[in-house]
Amino acid sequence: MSTQTQDSAVLQVGPLMPSLMRTLADDYAAPVLPDPGPAREAFLAERGPQIKAIVTSGRSGVDAALMEALPNLGAVINFGVGYDTTDVDAAARLGVAVSNTPDVLTDCVADTAVGLLIDTLRQFTASDRYVRAGRWPVDGMYPLTRQVSNTRVGIIGLGRIGGAIAKRLNAFGCTISYHNRHEVPDSPYTYVVSPVELAREVDVLVIAAAGGDGTRGLVSREVLDALGPEGYLINVARGSVIDQDALVDALVNRRLAGAGLDVFVGEPAVPEELFGLDTVVLLPHVGSGTVQTRAAMEDLTLRNLDAFLRTGELVTPVPLPTLR
Incomplete structure (x- = not known):
């Protein structure tokens, strides 16, 4: 210094x-x-x-x-x-x-992605709100959620951070596939040629691609539709990589099972339509925040x-x- x-x-x-x-x-x-x-x-x-x-x-x-x-x-x-x-x-x-x-910052962002994935599928923060609101004694047990281990996970962007995410999820017994502009030599994970095909084959889609014009809107409405009503989306990359309007529409209308989001278009503004959804976990861009x-x-x-x-x-x- x-x-x-x-x-x-x-x-x-x-x-x-x-x-x-x-x-x-x-x-x-x-x-x-x-x-x-x-x-x-x-x-x-x-x-x-x-x-x-x-x-x-x-x-x-x-x-x-x-x-x-x-x-x-x-x-x-x-x-x-x-x-x-x-x-x-x-x-x-x-x-x-x-x-x-x-x-x-690779490790902390990868940790954030896995934490978001677990919370989104298991709804831990939503369960916490359920307890704090006094609903457990009144409404009974919290509804069943989605198992994390042994799920099929697709990663868009298998660079430093994407690779670290894959390594962590591999320990959970997850099946890992990915999409990049180019196939990663010697990768142990399955390469898929397009985001749409990747989304169609997985339970959870994790976005770890770089931002910028080259990836703007890469996760389109078509990709979200391919992920489908049983699929989950996790984004620790940039808000611009996803068609945010299409994502909000899919979540509000239950055409996605849920999402964990650390980044947004136009931060710190966040679409208010997401605030009331227990299927969505919202973080204030804290991926590297340790x-x-x-x-x-x-x-x-x-x-x-x-x-x-x-x-x-x-x-x-x-x-x-x-x-x-």
Whole structure:
């Protein structure tokens, strides 16, 4: 971690962890980008040429207009594994490198996926509400739920996180199949060529694919219909990967058995139609939200920043689109 001021070469875009914000302010003299309007325009005109690196998160990201307003920008350093809110096409065009924080959050997100799956099928949080509402003595035993062990699970996105989810569920005796853009060499799990075919063959569909334009709406109404009224959906990826309107419609009208959701389109807004459904578990995007993981993410973010300012290279760069 740097202890030297970088003469405002670093810009913070959007909110970050308080400890990371303090480090950026104290050790790098990093200003925070003002909200859109005259103050931002004045800031960019006066201080834009100084900025060499941006530190942001998947919640905020960096668009093409901001990159173009910073003539000496060399890197966008992202706190988090997802970087779909940053315009990577513009970054490639402008020669701006982009980094994220892979690996360090894999275990916690995989744990979250399995926890969501168990809760969604067994309805533990709904059962907890049943007890707290005093319904057990009045209405009797809670209705029977769905077994987790030995279910057929399909995973969309068998990358680091998807693989960690599969490993955990394999210990439950689950049969694992998956869909990727490409088959994973030497994978012990069954590859299925399309999301629709995968959904048709499984009891539970887990979404672990990266966000961005390439996966937007990948889990379509057709996929949800293939999963069917006995099927469950778990999403720890990005809300944009699913057709959210179709998902809400399927859940409200019981064309899906249930869903466990940690991510949504337009967070922190969540479709209110889901609030009254005991078949749905809703989390406020806490997949990586542990003290240990967030500390590791912060450390890797700062290592990327220090490496770039010192050498012009990033520790964990992400692949950018090839210019044509």
